[in-house]
Amino acid sequence: MVMTATVIPGNLARQLRRSERRKKAFAISLTLPLLVFLLAIFIVPIGALLVRAVENPEVASTLRHTVAALDHWDRTSAPPDEAYAALITDFSAITEQSEVGGLARRLNSEISGARSLVMSTYRALPFEKNLSAAQTRERMLALDPRWQELGYWQAIAKNGSRWTPDYLLTTVDLKRDVQGNITRVDADSAAFFKILLRTFEISAVVTLFCLLLGYPLAYWLSTLSPRQANILMILVLVPFWTSVLVRSAAWIVLLQTNGLVNRSLMELGFVGEPLPLLFNRLGVIIAMVHILLPFMILPLYSVMKSVPPTYLRAAVSLGSSPLGAFFRVYMPQTYPGMGAGGLLVFILSIGYYVTPALLGGADDQMLSYYIAQYTNVTVNWGMACALGAVLLSATLVLYALYRRLVKTELSLG
Known part of the structure; x- marks a missing residue:
């Protein structure tokens, strides 16, 4: 018994492929609304949640000049005079009250008292024109002596990057010290x-x-x-x-x-x-x-x-x-x-x-x-x-x- 292979004519093969493509396109069109709904309601919010868990934009976007001035600071000695001048420059560039409020809240979560310090300094602006870096430093210390405490400057330097593991570390009672090393939080603060x-x-x-x-x-x-x-x-x-x-x-x-x-x-x-x-x-x-x-x-x-x-x-x-x-x-x-x-x-x-x-x-x-x-x-x-x-x-x-x-x-x- 001789078996013969079935040969599909070229036009018929093309029609079959075109028909399959139409079926697939129709199936995709039926599921597309559901896919868009899942993307908008489920995937995008979860992605935003994961990004925001490691995002730290308040200091990096608001105090760009200050972060640059503190880039080579050892975080143990007094900050350079240029950091004081850069901080006033950054404060002067803030036009929205909500921006300085967000910055104050972020720094206050690192060190208590930062909110009142930032808000009082911002409200005292503008300073006198053409002040040198050293004069700006003296002017800020006269306004609020707390600016000479290292803790506030360390908080700014620590949060200078737009991305941070600090939030995720806090969820398991860990933290970064002033040098960036991961350590356990104090027993009184562990929760x-x-x-x-x-x-x-x-x-x-x-x-x-x-x-x-x-x-x-x-x-x-x-x-x-x-x-x-x-x-x-x-x-x-x-x-x-x-x-x-x-x-x-x-x-x-x-x-x-x-x-x-x-x-x-x-x-x-x-x-x-x-x-x-x-x-x-x-x-x-x-x-x-x-x-x-x-x-x-x-x-x-x-x-x-x-x-x-x-x-x-x-x-x-x-x-x-x-x-x-x-x-x-x-x-x-x-x-x-x-x-x-x-x-x-x-x-x-x-x-x-x-x-x-x-x-x-x-x-x-x-x-x-x-x-x-x-x-x-x-x-x-x-x-x-x-x-x-x-x-x-x-x-x-x-x-x-x-x-x-x-x-x-x-x-x-």
Whole structure:
């Protein structure tokens, strides 16, 4: 039997290629709006956050002449007279009040008192004309003797570069000294590493309780008929229709000293006086578990529905006890759901802000609380973005570990 190859005429081949190109162009046109949306709403903000975490423009863009004059300064002796003259030149070139305000805030974050020093000097301008560098120095010292203190000049020299690792170092309680060497901050000033550990600790506890509560509930739902399971699943999803703020406020009413929980416990005789359930770690965990529990139930239920119930019956018929069959046959098949639910709950927990802020005390605030503080109160965008970058890095690391261990994509169902 002789096989003959099919020969496609040239015109037909070109038409097929043109048709394939049109199909690809049409598919790209359908996904283009989504790609643009993701780029504008997701990729660009994250890129801006990462850039701002290492960007330090206030001193470098405002005090260019001063930074150049301090370029060869050893940072231990008195600064040269030319630095004083360059500083007045840079101050005189500032036309917007917001620029000098940003400069003052940035230097004040390095050394206390820099804000008042910068603002008072700026308001005293202009100085007399044709002053020499030495005369400018004397004029500044007469205006405010603090200008002879090395700390203020060291802060200017240290932040002379537009890019800095200082914000990221601060998030793990490290800093650069006046010579640029990386050292640990003083024990009295160390805070962020402890806050980061607290954030992970609270998130881990919330994830554990969500797993302990969500696993039996998801298992029960998976054993029901589809109609019953769908009705009860609606009850699981009902909290999504209420904002986190409203649910957190409702827990304040329930957990307060004269709230429903304490009154019920006292009327049933379990306690003789109200328990401290509010403005502490316990209240934060209770509310966060309630809010995040659906994110554990959904992936667990999805995985459990895919496990045939005949596996358990087969294990029992082969001599295993019902409990042994559950833990040795059924539970290992639900590990992907446990991993997906645990990852979702943990990632959502480390970024929680509203619930700990409303129900927790001073020692129960998580990292997101301090991001909000730096954004809204102290207006230190660099520090806020650095803390955000830490949370983003933790999220990516956790997702990479999940992919490596479970070897499946993250899914809610």
